[in-house]
Amino acid sequence: MSEPSNQPDRPAIIVTGSTGLLGYPVCIKLADAGYQVFGFDRVGLPEPPKHHAYVRDIECDLTDSVSVRAAVDQVHQLTGGKLASVVHMAAYYDFSGADSSLYEKVTINGTDRLLNALESFDFEQFIFTSTMLIHEPCEIGERISEDDPLEAKWPYPQSKIETERLICEGHPGVRSVFLRISGVYTDYGQQPTIVQQMKRIYEKDFQGHFFPGDTRVGQSAVHVDDAVDAIIRTVERRDAIPPKTAILIGEPDPLSYEELQSMIGQQQHGKDWATHFVPKPLAKVGAAVVDAVQGGDAFIKPFMVDMADDHYALDISRAKELIDWTPQHQLSTTLPKMTNLLKSDPDQWCRKNGLSG
Ligand SMILES: Cc1cn([C@H]2C[C@H](O)[C@@H](COP(=O)(O)OP(=O)(O)O[C@H]3O[C@H](C)C(=O)[C@H](O)[C@H]3O)O2)c(=O)[nH]c1=O
Known part of the structure; x- marks a missing residue:
């Protein structure tokens, strides 16, 4: 498939983590929905769905400012610096509970590098995929909502809390949305x-x-198709979602x-x-x-x-109200x-x- 040229009729979107469990289908769905997608991911395999006519593979190492700048410059040349959204999903995580310098290098500082490099862009929205695990657990019979207290018990959610804070405080002019997603499962399992x-x-x-x-x-858990659907709806409703909005995404009970x-x-x-x-x-x-x-x-x-x-049960009324989302699985x-x-x-x-x- 030939590389797509600039598509002025198609709003452009950067998707980071574009080879991931979520990123790969998000690229395809956005391209199918009429966007031109620039998939940012690490060098080498796996690769984003670049067989799609409107998905372009851009190598980007979030730990390296030169690499981030080069990737973003490439998109600037092709779009004139105008983006409908940036869907930022590339992040480090592991379940060992051990701390790793990669939480800081990739998730926190990588987000900062990306936002700094995007300063010359006119972008309508910045979506950050966070996790429901940044919240304090709730009592049985209750449900957590977005304004409930935050508490990270191990490095992975801690890195997401710090990144949400960095986006709000370090880049206050950005129209950010924080999707606090529950554990993603597929028909095979995965979670x-x-x-x-x-x-x-x-x-x-x-x-x-x-x-x-x-x-x-x-x-709470969420099927991959429902999580992807929530991301697409968040992009589609970008005009209606106030900046710095957090939205919990998961099966309520x-x-x-x-x-x-x-x-x-x-x-x-x-x-x-x-x-x-x-x-x-x-x-x-x-x-x-x-x-x-x-x-x-x-x-x-x-x-x-x-x-x-x-116990993590979720009040998803904000997702219903803002993006008309409820899980279908x-x-x-x-x-x-x-x-x-x-x-x-x-x-x-x-x-x-x-x-x-
Ligand atoms: C560590 C690293 C990752 N990536 C990319 C590679 C994959 O495309 C993506 C991670 O994908 P994975 O399949 O491992 O996870 P997902 O389930 O898609 O990711 C989601 O779940 C998890 C739990 C989240 O914390 C992510 O923020 C969230 O988007 O990030 C990079 O491009 N650079 C990096 O340095």
Whole structure:
């Protein structure tokens, strides 16, 4: 496919993280909806959907000011410096709970580099994909809304809080929107905690019978198609969304840990999967021992034990009001699909979920 030239009739959009789970389909949907998309991503594979006539692949290393400037200059030449939106999704994260200098280099300072480089542009909107995990958890029966207190318990949400603050305070003139997205799942799984829970039960791992918290708690999740839809709607309604608006995106009421255990057990083995409470100090020791035995590769880390009681249910009335968004998928009805895919080809299911099998 030939490289698209400047398309004056098509509003232009930069999408960072354009090869990602969210970024790739966001590029395609925006291009299909009539935009000219510039997909920013790291050098090398994987690549953005550049087979699409209106998606252009631009290499950009957010940790390097020269690279960011060069990428942005290229877009300036092709668009005259006018953009409908910047959808900024490239970010660092891992679930080890360990701090990493990449949170600062990529997520926080990378955003600053990008916004500095965009100073000469006229852009109508800057969307930053944040996470619901920047909020304090709520009580069972309550729902979190965007104005509720923020509290980061580990480096990943901390990096998102700091980046939201940097955008608001360091770049106050930007028409920013913060999409605080819940855990994204696909028909294969993908969402790390759900995938691990399914794997433990599939393998009849004894650890899968123990939980160091209140099994009535749960965490909101969102299907990838619904998350992508929310991003597209945010772009489409850019004129109507006030600057510095945060919007929570996720299924309002999560399945509890207990409900997930039972559903997964029933679907995989035809019976409920018994869950027993284990006191936190014991669970921490257990997690540390298992992690040491597995050379640091265990999914459950001691820091997660303290968060076992965290409940994330979401009040999504702002998403309804501002972008007319409600989730069209439910985790409860997608779980059987995930289970069928796991049972029909466990190796492929593991590969797709980044597990060794
Ligand atoms: C670390 C790094 C990443 N990227 C790109 C590579 C991928 O295109 C993208 C990350 O994609 P991934 O599939 O890992 O994650 P997504 O699920 O698409 O990302 C979303 O979830 C997660 C949880 C979020 O925190 C992101 O902000 C959010 O957009 O960022 C770069 O371009 N440069 C970098 O230095």
